[in-house]
Amino acid sequence: MADVLIIDDEKAIRKTLSEILSFEGYKIEEAADGEEGLKKFREKEYDVVLCDIKMPKIDGIEFLQKAGEINPDVPIIMISGHGNIETAVEAVKGGAYDYLAKPPDLNRLLITIRNAMDKSSLVTETKVLKRKVSKVQDMVGHSAPIARIKETIEKVAPTEARVLITGENGSGKELVARWIHEKSNRAGAPLVEVNCAAIPSELIESELFGHEKGSFTSAIKQRIGKFEQANGGTLFLDEIGDMSAGAQAKVLRALQEGKITRVGGDKEINVDVRVIAATNKDLLKEVEEKNFRLDLYHRLSVILIHVPSLNERKDDIPLLVDHFLSEICTEYGITKKSIDEDAMKSLQDYNWTGNIRELRNVVERLIILSGKKITREDITSYVIPK
Numbered sequence: 001m002a003d004v005l006i007i008d009d010e011k012a013i014r015k016t017l018s019e020i021l022s023f024e025g026y027k028i029e030e031a032a033d034g035e036e037g038l039k040k041f042r043e044k045e046y047d048v049v050l051c052d053i054k055m056p057k058i059d060g061i062e063f064l065q066k067a068g069e070i071n072p073d074v075p076i077i078m079i080s081g082h083g084n085i086e087t088a089v090e091a092v093k094g095g096a097y098d099y100l101a102k103p104p105d106l107n108r109l110l111i112t113i114r115n116a117m118d119k120s121s122l123v124t125e126t127k128v129l130k131r132k133v134s135k136v137q138d139m140v141g142h143s144a145p146i147a148r149i150k151e152t153i154e155k156v157a158p159t160e161a162r163v164l165i166t167g168e169n170g171s172g173k174e175l176v177a178r179w180i181h182e183k184s185n186r187a188g189a190p191l192v193e194v195n196c197a198a199i200p201s202e203l204i205e206s207e208l209f210g211h212e213k214g215s216f217t218s219a220i221k222q223r224i225g226k227f228e229q230a231n232g233g234t235l236f237l238d239e240i241g242d243m244s245a246g247a248q249a250k251v252l253r254a255l256q257e258g259k260i261t262r263v264g265g266d267k268e269i270n271v272d273v274r275v276i277a278a279t280n281k282d283l284l285k286e287v288e289e290k291n292f293r294l295d296l297y298h299r300l301s302v303i304l305i306h307v308p309s310l311n312e313r314k315d316d317i318p319l320l321v322d323h324f325l326s327e328i329c330t331e332y333g334i335t336k337k338s339i340d341e342d343a344m345k346s347l348q349d350y351n352w353t354g355n356i357r358e359l360r361n362v363v364e365r366l367i368i369l370s371g372k373k374i375t376r377e378d379i380t381s382y383v384i385p386k
Helices: 011-023 034-043 060-070 085-093 106-132 144-156 173-182 204-209 245-257 283-288 294-300 314-332 341-349 355-369 376-382
Strands: 003-007 027-031 048-052 076-080 098-101 163-166 191-195 234-238 259-261 268-270 274-279 303-306
Touching (some): 003 011, 011 106, 034 048, 048 060, 048 106, 060 085, 076 085, 144 303, 173 274, 341 376
Parallel strands (some): 003 027, 048 076, 163 303, 191 234
Antiparallel strands (some): 259 268
């Protein structure tokens, strides 16, 4: 049974629409003005909303805007007794599914609601299919630490909470960030990545916030920064512990106010971005040493996820090796190679200072240099340092 919210300051209209739609099998809730309607909209997810335009407190156009910020996937049908072409165009441009004049024609009303629900179902199905065909790598492993990370991702991803991912280089922090984005409500929007350690400190602000033409010597044209590129999506700040103090202050402001200013500009730009950060450093130690802002740390670390090193999850090595054998042999267009038990045990006994990244490189090396079956002798020859 579909849930329909009717928002109208005229009691007679609400009653008429409610009776008609209840008879058609819809579950109806009513609101006497835009403010009450917005409160109900925040508290519950409806299948369709019917909203009057001329109302006290919050009118229909303002409700449409605010509702779109809360949940843009719910179709909103605007109704008005003061209808004209300009009002209809304004409503549709503002994100309304359709516009009906009062009193609405019964057949058109029912058809419009059914079509709106069909569209909503298609939007949901499209999101599911996009996730299914996503090229995000699998998170391979059944060890307890990986199971905890997967469970945390499932809980955290659908929210807007900021996440701070910690762990050694090559342990898979980027993969965790990608899965959070992939399972979030922002999956259809961009995931923009910034490696803070790879960008010179004098350029990091321009990279993140953009710059205006002429703002510095080499600024020959306007540039859109990563925050604007990620608008509506997710911004992944990798190695955030290496970010300059000036950039930290601006990132803090962007998180607090949802606004940025390009380098050399004075115009404030609204941005809707979910930030996921990652670091291989102990940020609290960096705070003590005055290298990182404590207030920024608290803004970023709503949810903390620690990715274990490969040495802490050696039970996962056989699964990872098999995964990389399949993946890399497929890329090379060759038959999947096998590995004997002694060779696998040698890989499990090895000290993986480079973590998952190093393991994948080693497996690729073994595929290239070994025969059809990877042996312990191959490990000794091609993996263990002389």
